[in-house]
Amino acid sequence: MQTTTIEFADIIDxxxxxxxxxxxxxxxxxxxxxxxxxxxxxxxxxLPDSVTxxxxxxxxxxxxxxxxxxxxxxxxxxxxxxxxxxxxxxxxDSLDAFAAAVRRCAASVGSDRASSYSGHDAGAGRVTMHVVxxxxxxxRSAGVVFTADPTxxxxxxxVIDAVAGLGEALVDGSAISDHLVLTAAGTxxxxxxxxxPVLSDEEVAQIRAGALHAARHWGRPxxxxxxxxxxxxxxxxxxxxxTTLPGDLNEMDTPLAGPSHVxxxxxxxxxxxxxxxxxxxxxxGYAIDYAMQTTxxxxxxxxxxxxxxxxxxxFYGHMFLNMTEGTALSSxxxxxxxxxxxxxxxxxxxDELEAKPPKPFIPKLINxxxxxxxxxxxxxxxxxxxxxxxxxxxPTSRDAKHVLQQxxxxxxxxxxxxxxxxxxxxxxAVGANILESYLVRNAVKNGLDEHEGQAEAARLxxxxxxxxxxxxxxxxxxxxxxxxxxxxxxxxxxxxAPSDAVIGLRAGDSRGGxxxxxxxxxxxxRGYRELCMRDPAWAEDADGLGSMMQVMVQSARSSVGEQxxxxxxxxxxxxxxxxxxxxxxxxxRGREETKSKMALxxxxxxxxxxxxxxxxxxxxxxxxxDLVFFFDRAELPLVVGDDDIAGLVHRAQQRRDALPFQQAxxxxxxxxxxxxxxxARVHGALTDDQLTGRPASRGIAEGTVRVAKxxxxxxxxxRGEILVAPVTDVGWTPYFTVIAALVTDIGxxxxxxxVVAREYGLPCVVNTLVGTQVLKTGDRVRVDGDKGLIxxxxxx
Numbered sequence: 001m002q003t004t005t006i007e008f009a010d011i012i013d014x015x016x017x018x019x020x021x022x023x024x025x026x027x028x029x030x031x032x033x034x035x036x037x038x039x040x041x042x043x044x045x046x047l048p049d050s051v052t053x054x055x056x057x058x059x060x061x062x063x064x065x066x067x068x069x070x071x072x073x074x075x076x077x078x079x080x081x082x083x084x085x086x087x088x089x090x091x092x093d094s095l096d097a098f099a100a101a102v103r104r105c106a107a108s109v110g111s112d113r114a115s116s117y118s119g120h121d122a123g124a125g126r127v128t129m130h131v132v133x134x135x136x137x138x139x140r141s142a143g144v145v146f147t148a149d150p151t152x153x154x155x156x157x158x159v160i161d162a163v164a165g166l167g168e169a170l171v172d173g174s175a176i177s178d179h180l181v182l183t184a185a186g187t188x189x190x191x192x193x194x195x196x197p198v199l200s201d202e203e204v205a206q207i208r209a210g211a212l213h214a215a216r217h218w219g220r221p222x223x224x225x226x227x228x229x230x231x232x233x234x235x236x237x238x239x240x241x242x243t244t245l246p247g248d249l250n251e252m253d254t255p256l257a258g259p260s261h262v263x264x265x266x267x268x269x270x271x272x273x274x275x276x277x278x279x280x281x282x283x284x285g286y287a288i289d290y291a292m293q294t295t296x297x298x299x300x301x302x303x304x305x306x307x308x309x310x311x312x313x314x315f316y317g318h319m320f321l322n323m324t325e326g327t328a329l330s331s332x333x334x335x336x337x338x339x340x341x342x343x344x345x346x347x348x349x350x351d352e353l354e355a356k357p358p359k360p361f362i363p364k365l366i367n368x369x370x371x372x373x374x375x376x377x378x379x380x381x382x383x384x385x386x387x388x389x390x391x392x393x394x395p396t397s398r399d400a401k402h403v404l405q406q407x408x409x410x411x412x413x414x415x416x417x418x419x420x421x422x423x424x425x426x427x428x429a430v431g432a433n434i435l436e437s438y439l440v441r442n443a444v445k446n447g448l449d450e451h452e453g454q455a456e457a458a459r460l461x462x463x464x465x466x467x468x469x470x471x472x473x474x475x476x477x478x479x480x481x482x483x484x485x486x487x488x489x490x491x492x493x494x495x496x497a498p499s500d501a502v503i504g505l506r507a508g509d510s511r512g513g514x515x516x517x518x519x520x521x522x523x524x525x526r527g528y529r530e531l532c533m534r535d536p537a538w539a540e541d542a543d544g545l546g547s548m549m550q551v552m553v554q555s556a557r558s559s560v561g562e563q564x565x566x567x568x569x570x571x572x573x574x575x576x577x578x579x580x581x582x583x584x585x586x587x588x589r590g591r592e593e594t595k596s597k598m599a600l601x602x603x604x605x606x607x608x609x610x611x612x613x614x615x616x617x618x619x620x621x622x623x624x625x626d627l628v629f630f631f632d633r634a635e636l637p638l639v640v641g642d643d644d645i646a647g648l649v650h651r652a653q654q655r656r657d658a659l660p661f662q663q664a665x666x667x668x669x670x671x672x673x674x675x676x677x678x679x680a681r682v683h684g685a686l687t688d689d690q691l692t693g694r695p696a697s698r699g700i701a702e703g704t705v706r707v708a709k710x711x712x713x714x715x716x717x718x719r720g721e722i723l724v725a726p727v728t729d730v731g732w733t734p735y736f737t738v739i740a741a742l743v744t745d746i747g748x749x750x751x752x753x754x755v756v757a758r759e760y761g762l763p764c765v766v767n768t769l770v771g772t773q774v775l776k777t778g779d780r781v782r783v784d785g786d787k788g789l790i791x792x793x794x795x796x
Contacts, residue, residue, distance in 0.1 A: 003047065005054045006038040016040055016130045017071030022239035023132065029217050031210050031236045035063050036134030038071060042106045043129050047099055055098050055133065063135040065093040068101035071130045072109055086129075090136060090168065098133075105131050137227040137235050141198045142167030143177065145211045146242060148221035153246045153661035154677065155221060157189070158182040160207060162198040167225060167237070181679060182208060189679045199228075206234050214239055221245055246661050247654025249316050252278045252632065254309035256674050261324040262353045263313050263671045266346040266746045266767075268321045270727050270753070271595075274710070275317035275662035277534045278655060279609060282633040283411055284531040284602060285319055288312050291419040292326075295426070299371040300363070301328035315675045317662030321345065323353055323670075331356040333368040340437070347694045347747055347767035352672050371426075378423035382590060385420055385597040388413065392601070395608040400619065400640040403612045410605050411633070417601045421594040435460065435580040455695040455786040460581040468592040469752065470759035472523045473733050477556075479519050480549060480737075483512040484556040493553055498546030506542075525603035526596065528711040528731025533606045534629040537599075547715040548734050555719040555738045592755065599730070616640065622649065630655040666726075669746050669769055691774060693743065695788035696754035697764035701741035702793065705779040707772050722783055724775050728753035736760050741783035743771045743790055765790060 006016055011024035020038045027033045037054055039047075058064055070086035087108040089101035109129040143162035148155040161177040178198045181190035186208055199207070207226060215222045218241065225238040272284065292311035296302045302310075302325075313320040323345060330341040342350040359367070392413055395403040439460075440453030484490050489510050493501045505513045506520070524539030538545045613625030621639060622628060630652040631639055639645055665677040706721040708714040711731050717723060723739040725732065727746050733756045736742070742757050747766030757764035763785030771790070775781065780793040 003039065003041045003043075003045075003051065005051055006040050008033070008036065008038070011038065015073070017073055017132075018240055019069060019071035019132050019238060020130060023134070023237075025217065026214065026236045026239050029213060031213065032234060033236050034135040034137055035061075036066070036132060039102060039131040039133065041128055042102050042131040043109070045103060045106070047102060051102075052095060052098070055095065058133070058135065059093075065091045065136050066098070066133050067136050068092055068098070068105055069132045069134070070105045070108065071132045073128045073130070090166070102131055105129065134237070137229050137237070139166050139227040140230050140232075141165070141203075142225070142227035142237075143198075145207050145224050145226060146221070147211050147215040147224075148242060148245055149181065150223075150242055150244050152664065152677075153249050153658060155245075155248055155250070156184045156676075157679075158208060158211065160199070160204065164198050167227060180204060203228060203234070210234065210236065246657035247651070249658050249662050249665075251651070251655065251658075252281065252314065253316070253674075254281075254312075254314045255307075257310055257313070257322050257325060259673050261322055261673065262350065263315075263320040263673075263675050264323050264346055264350070264669060265318065265320060265667050265675075266669050267751070268312070268319050269746055270729055270751050271531055272319040273529060273727050273729055275659060275665070276314075276319065276529075276532055277317075277629040277659060278632050279629040280531070280533045281314040281317075281319070283414065283533055283605060283609075285309075285312050285314055286633070287411070287415045287418040288319075288422075290415045291422040292321075294419055295371075295374070295422055296325070296328060298374045299329055299333060299367045301332050301367075313675070316665055316677060317659060318665070318667065318675070320667075320671070320675055323350065327353060327356050329371070332359045332364060333371055334361075334364050335368070346669060347751075350670055352670055375423050375426035378420060378590070381420045382424060382594055382597075385417060385594065389417065389597060389601050389604065392604055394604050395611050398615055398618075400612060400615045400621070403608065403615060404636055404640050407605065407608050407612065408633075410601075410608060414598075414601050414605060417594075417598050421591075421598045424590045424594040435577075438577070438580060449787075451695055451787050454788070455698050460577065468589075468596045469730055469733055469756050470592075472526060472596075472730070473736060473756065473760075475519050475523065476549075476734050477552065477737050479512060479515040480552040480556050482510075482515045483549075483553050486510065486512065490553055490557060494550055496546075498544075498550060499542040500546075501550060502542040502546040525600045526730050528729065530599040530730060531602045533602070533609050534626070535606075537603050537606070544711070544731075551715065551717060551738060552734060558719060592752075595730075595752075612636075612640075621645070623653075627652050627656065630659075669767075689792040691768055691771060691790040691792075693765040693768035693771065693788045693790065694747070695764075695785050696747065696751070696766045697742075697757040697762055697785050699741075699761060699763035699785045700782065701763045701785075702780070702782045703740040705775050705777055705781055706739075707775060707777045709772055722781055724771050725753075726772055727751070736762060741765075741785070743768060743775070743783060745769055745771050 006020070008024045008027050011020050014021045016038050023033055023036070035058070039051055058066060068089045070088065072086060087105050089104055092098050092101045106129045141162055141164050143160060144167070146159040149157040149159050158181070160180040160182070163177045176194070178193040179190065180188055183189050186205065188204070210226070211222065211224055214224055221242045223240050223242045224236060227235050227237055229235060268288070286308055289308050289310065289312035290305070293302065293305050296311070297304060311322050311325050313322055326345070327338060327341060330336045330338050338353060338355040339349050342348065342353060392410055393406065395406040397403050435457050439457045440450045443453035443456070444450055483493050483505070489512055493505060496504060506516050507513070520539050525537050527535070527537040527541055528544060529535045530537060609628060610625065613622065613628035616622040616628060616639065617625040627649065631648070635648060638648060667675050667677055701722065703720050703722045705724055706717045707724045708717065709726060714723065714725070714732060714735055717735055717738060719738050720740045722741045722743060723735060724743045727744050728742070729752055732753070736756055737760070739762065741763040742753055744753055744766045745768055747753055751766060754764055754766055763783045765783055765785060765788050768790065775790070780795055782791045782793055784791070
């Protein structure tokens with residue numbers, strides 16, 4: 001290719017580099033681009049007369065000084081941006097300076113930084129350097145705009161950074177930019193600006209409109225540079241695809257049941273904390289939705305089972321309950337109300353929720369009998385669950401199609417197991433709600449605060465015999481005591497890496513090793529995020545189990561002779577309250593039992609899906625076994641079939657890339673319409689150094705805060721600390737033998753954390769909404785589980 005000049009209007013592809021094509025396309029779609037041209041193959045020097053003549057034309061028309069910028073092949077493309085890797089020369093206004101600038105840009109193609117960035121020898125003839133020559137803008141302000149947020153991966157946000165003067169100050173970091181984050185509607189959700197904002201609201205709107213126009217034209221999120229000249233004219237200087245984005249965070253979102261429907265992370269956030277792969281959504285999420293819809297049908301709250309995702313929603317990789325659909329129960333049965341329904345799910349009255357029109361008394365009575373019978377007659381089904389689950393064979397075939405058939409049969413059984421758990425949970429909620437309502441009314445009648453009634457209900461719900469989750473922790477604690485009692489075993493266990501510690505103990509002949517093997521036989525199917533098809537249970541997660549056990553062993557060695565912290569509530573004097581307390585305790589026991597069975601069925605399925613992934617990877621259908629978890633169940637027949645699935649595999653890989661971004665998102669406890677992640681929570685001091693939540697387990701404890709937003713953060717917890725978490729599931733509960741109290745963002749009196757905290761006599765406050773945001777690790781606090789109050793204390 002000879003060295004020559006190319007006009008922007010003549011560029012139709014990326015043969016002259018992505019920067020040149022970007023400017024050509026911006027010009028074509030009608031955005032204001034400073035005049036200029038491209039030098040094709042600028043590496044051949046000296047420059048021919050045609051090139052210098054074209055620069056002279058720029059001088060003659062007053063389009064100088066110019067910027068001379070690289071536009072190498074591969075630069076600013078769909079895969080790599082090469083931002084800043086090649087040289088740019090600004091303020092060129094003479095022929096000698098022009099020739100020197102072109103030489104400098106051409107030489108930078110072989111620079112060490114460019115070679116390192118590209119991952120190959122950039123100077124070995126694989127890259128051709130073209131150069132963009134463009135009139136410089138006398139900039140009053142300049143900056144960049146991203147039509148998707150490159151930090152969070154969200155495509156519903158736009159990010160604008162602006163500085164006064166030339167944009168080079170933004171690129172080289174020599175100036176602090178104004179930073180704006182716009183929502184899809186154009187509102188400024190984040191506005192971090194100086195005393196004198198660089199941009200007016202009108203200019204922000206102009207930049208947004210131009211950027212959206214460009215993104216629509218390219219059909220993908222874009223990174224654009226712009227400048228506003230001293231006359232107020234907006235100019236566009238560069239356009240390139242954003243190369244650092246993961247897959248679309250919303251690709252697998254379920255249909256929105258209604259624009260005004262109320263969704264919540266409460267309740268389901270305990271069973272399904274964080275973001276989940278698409279396969280988990282279409283297995284566990286599907287089963288939960290099926291069970292809840294079936295319950296609605298039993299109570300005649302809906303006519304029949306509808307399309308999946310009516311009661312449950314899956315947005316941004318997170319699971320939500322559709323509370324609006326659930327209000328049909330509160331309006332169609334006796335002794336329930338919108339307020340009680342809200343309290344049972346969210347631990348508070350949800351003002352955004354609107355009640356459905358109440359049904360007449362007779363239909364209400366009939367529906368109430370049907371639903372009560374459905375819940376209270378769950379005993380036989382609960383007792384048969386173990387045998388039904390044990391009869392399900394974990395797939396071992398090497399025929400992927402046969403394995404998938406077995407897994408589909410397993411999903412059907414999983415739906416049944418989940419329905420039994422929902423029936424059991426209904427019994428637990430009924431007992432807890434009746435007991436709490438009775439005691440709250442008594443407290444108010446006697447001139448006491450309603451928190452007194454709530455706290456008394458929490459106290460009476462403690463001490464239920466044979467609560468599975470508490471027994472499980474007792475047994476793990478017994479393993480830990482065996483380890484701690486033998487100094488040599490304990491020191492070896494603590495000195496090893498967590499996974500090595502568990503593997504070595506499990507294979508050894510010590511009493512601790514024998515106790516661990518027995519524990520895993522009974523409870524190895526449990527763990528953190530146990531309904532996730534991808535995340536391992538304790539039996540397969542030596543690292544996670546080892547990290548937790550090392551914290552417990554260290555704590556046990558520092559508290560030799562201390563007895564189990566499990567407590568039993570004193571029997572109430574009132575015969576009515578005793579009866580209600582027994583009903584509530586029995587409900588909690590049944591709920592925890594069926595939850596364990598649900599986890600067991602999920603465990604057998606996840607082993608089956610892991611096996612399917614291995615079979616598909618071994619046969620070459622998938623690049624690796626883990627990718628199987630990033631397909632929807634409906635896509636798996638294609639994956640195990642014979643057709644070409646290259647495109648589907650690529651989309652699955654993008655979904656996997658998106659999961660860590662989804663995992664970082666946080667949501668309000670309640671959302672109207674499609675749930676939207678929180679951009680910035682309220683930070684700072686507590687109101688009067690106090691934070692209010694819902695009392696869930698009585699008692700008062702003082703200690704140092706340990707904020708743990710994930711189970712991995714909890715590995716740092718020390719004995720006697722106050723654990724503050726978004727929510728806890730069974731994977732967290734072994735830490736309850738170490739901590740002094742528990743505080744959670746969401747939850748209710750029958751949530752898992754509350755149940756186990758009561759069994760261990762831990763003060764517990766749930767539903768603080770912002771506990772993990774306003775409390776910091778290292779804070780000193782007092783947790784009052786009687787009043788639902790957390791008070792920050794002065795540090796000594």
